[in-house]
Amino acid sequence: MIGVLLAWFQRRGEQRQHGEASPEVFTEHLRRLGEEGPVSEQERNQLWQALRTTLIWELRRRGLWQAPPRYLGVLGAFSWLDRAGGGRGDALDELAAEAYVFVFVDRLRSLRAQLLVKPNVEGLVLVALRQFLHERQRDHDPLGARVFEVLRDAVRLAVESGELNVLDGDERIRNDTVLSALTAPAPIAPADVWFDLASKWAGVLLPDMVTARGGDLQELIGRLTQLLRTLPSQGVRAFRFRDLAEALKAEVRARWGALWDQGQVGGAEADEQRPARLAILRDPVSAFEERQFLRAVLGCVQERLESLEAPERTRRYLRSLWGFLRVQVAGANPQGSLDRLAQSVRSPREEETEGLPSHRRLADLLGIPRERIPGLLSNLGSIYLACHALHSGRRPGSGLVSDLALPVSSK
Numbered sequence: 001m002i003g004v005l006l007a008w009f010q011r012r013g014e015q016r017q018h019g020e021a022s023p024e025v026f027t028e029h030l031r032r033l034g035e036e037g038p039v040s041e042q043e044r045n046q047l048w049q050a051l052r053t054t055l056i057w058e059l060r061r062r063g064l065w066q067a068p069p070r071y072l073g074v075l076g077a078f079s080w081l082d083r084a085g086g087g088r089g090d091a092l093d094e095l096a097a098e099a100y101v102f103v104f105v106d107r108l109r110s111l112r113a114q115l116l117v118k119p120n121v122e123g124l125v126l127v128a129l130r131q132f133l134h135e136r137q138r139d140h141d142p143l144g145a146r147v148f149e150v151l152r153d154a155v156r157l158a159v160e161s162g163e164l165n166v167l168d169g170d171e172r173i174r175n176d177t178v179l180s181a182l183t184a185p186a187p188i189a190p191a192d193v194w195f196d197l198a199s200k201w202a203g204v205l206l207p208d209m210v211t212a213r214g215g216d217l218q219e220l221i222g223r224l225t226q227l228l229r230t231l232p233s234q235g236v237r238a239f240r241f242r243d244l245a246e247a248l249k250a251e252v253r254a255r256w257g258a259l260w261d262q263g264q265v266g267g268a269e270a271d272e273q274r275p276a277r278l279a280i281l282r283d284p285v286s287a288f289e290e291r292q293f294l295r296a297v298l299g300c301v302q303e304r305l306e307s308l309e310a311p312e313r314t315r316r317y318l319r320s321l322w323g324f325l326r327v328q329v330a331g332a333n334p335q336g337s338l339d340r341l342a343q344s345v346r347s348p349r350e351e352e353t354e355g356l357p358s359h360r361r362l363a364d365l366l367g368i369p370r371e372r373i374p375g376l377l378s379n380l381g382s383i384y385l386a387c388h389a390l391h392s393g394r395r396p397g398s399g400l401v402s403d404l405a406l407p408v409s410s411k
Contacts, residue, residue, distance in 0.1 A: 024120045024122055025046050025047055025050040026047075026050060026120075026121060026122055026125040027115070027120040027121050027122060028043070029043065029047045029104070030104070030108075030111055030112065030115060030121055031115070033104070033108065048096065051096045051099060051100060052092055052093075052096055054125075054126065054129055055092065055095060055096055055099060055129065055133075056080075056092070058129060058130060058133055059080065059133070061174075061175065061176070062133060062137075062175060063175045063242050063245070063246055064133070064137070065080065066079075069082075069091040069095070070140065070141075071137060071140060071141035071144060072095060072133065072136040072137060072140055072141070073136055073139065073140040074091045074094050074095055076091075077090065077091035079091070080092045080095070095136075098132075098136075099129055099132050102128065102129075102131075102132040103125055103128045103129060103132065107128055111124060111125070139294075139295075142326065142327050143210065143249065143252055143253050143256060143327060144249045144253065146209070146210060146327075147209060147245065147248050147249045147252050148245055148249070150209060150217070150220065150221060150224065151224065151241075151244065151245050151248060152173045152241075152245075153221050154221045154222075154224035154225045154228060155173050155179065155228065155241065156173055157221060157222075157225050158225050158228050158229070159171075159173070159179070161225075163181065163225075163228070163229055164179045164180065164181060164228065165179065165180055165181070165182065165183050166178070166179060167179065167180050167185060167186070167238060169240075169241075173241060174241065175240075175241055175242035175245070176240065176241070176242065177240070177241045178238060178239070178240050178241075179238065179239060179240075179241060180237060180238035180239070181229075181231065181232050181237075182237060182238070185238070186237035186238040187237060187238060188238050188239060188240055188243075189235075189236045189237070189238065189239045189243070190243075191243045191246075191247070193235075193236065193243075194243055194244055194246075194247030194248075195247060197234060197236075197244075197247070198244075198247035198248045198250070198251040199251055201224075201227055201248060201251075202248065202251040202252050202255055204223070204227075205220065205223065205224065205227075205252075206252065206255055206256070207320070207324070207365055207366055207367075208220045208223075209252055210252070210256060210323055210324065210327055211319065211320040211321075211323035211324055211366060212319075212320070212323070213302070213305075213306075213319040213320075213322075213323060214306060214315075214319065216316060216319070216320075256327070293391060293392070296387075296391045297384075297387050297388055297391055298326060300386075300387035300390060300391065301322060301380075301383055301384055301387050302322070304383050304386070304387065305318050305319055305322060305383065308383075314376075314379075317366075317368045317372060317376055318376055318379060318380060320366045320367070320368065321362070321366060321368065321373075321376050321377070321380060322380060324362070324365070324366060325380070359373040359374070
């Protein structure tokens with residue numbers, strides 16, 4: 001039945017019939033999945049409309065409704081209601097199809113178990129959809145997700161110390177949270193106030209805003225908290241978290257993108273990845289498994305860097321370089337991301353690191369001595385190979401990354 005529904009979802013963009021969603025449409029659909037016989041057209045319409053409506057609400061809540069769909073891995077469209085590249089429906093249809101897989105395929109067993117003890121699963125489905133959007137943004141807009149998380153942590157620190165107060169919205173700090181150094185209501189600063197401030201802040205926060213890990217990350221959060229203290233002197237009496245976050249995201253994306261040499265990133269890469277993105281709808285299970293494999297490898301590398309027996313300076317350099325590589329290879333095609341990572345760390349020789357800035361540029365950007373770059377890339381190659389083999393079942397020395405087994409330097 002699920003396969004039939006997924007096939008129908010792919011056709012839904014061409015001929016959408018809007019229906020009135022029942023209050024518990026997700027729960028009713030879950031019950032129908034356990035029954036014999038086809039799901040009616042009306043039930044499919046209600047489910048599809050409920051998915052689209054919920055996603056629109058959540059995209060607006062997260063400040064992503066006006067953002068390019070590529071930030072969630074949907075290419076070929078300028079807005080969520082534009083036709084996606086090579087697809088039959090609009091960009092929101094493509095996102096909804098993947099959301100359906102995330103909720104009703106990958107989590108079907110746990111939802112059914114919850115339905116045995118709960119009257120409905122509407123709240124659980126909403127939580128799953130929020131997790132889906134969070135993971136998509138983390139995977140496909142790592143810069144935006146990173147800025148949001150670091151800024152949120154800095155704001156929370158300022159609130160805990162009493163330097164900022166929550167005047168309105170979610171106290172856990174969300175996009176709609178209104179903050180101020182004052183305790184009384186104050187006019188909210190307009191969004192355009194943040195353009196100049198974001199430019200100044202990004203200038204002193206990069207590259208750590210992207211690359212910092214561990215103790216360096218805590219130091220970065222502290223510096224950002226100090227910048228938040230200066231807001232009253234800048235004439236900002238109260239502000240909405242979303243306004244500051246979106247301005248800082250835009251500035252970091254622009255500055256980080258400018259670090260690339262011309263022609264290294266662009267439309268050609270997007271065109272090459274489009275077939276893999278469209279294949280997600282044709283084979284959602286394989287696409288999910290690829291994403292899980294990518295996360296496992298990336299997480300493994302990060303864990304090994306944190307526990308590496310090496311001087312702290314070497315570990316800091318490795319964390320910075322890995323953070324840079326992780327952001328630069330982010331994409332909707334998991335296997336393509338792994339291939340580009342392997343290519344980046346396969347050879348420490350500058351002329352063979354295709355797709356990377358020069359060693360001189362990397363050194364200037366990350367604050368690493370230029371002569372250390374080859375050895376650090378070799379170190380990352382050794383760690384990456386071990387993690388790739390661990391999670392793929394491949395023995396070191398086989399396949400794509402056969403020449404990555406290099407010793408870790410203790411310099």
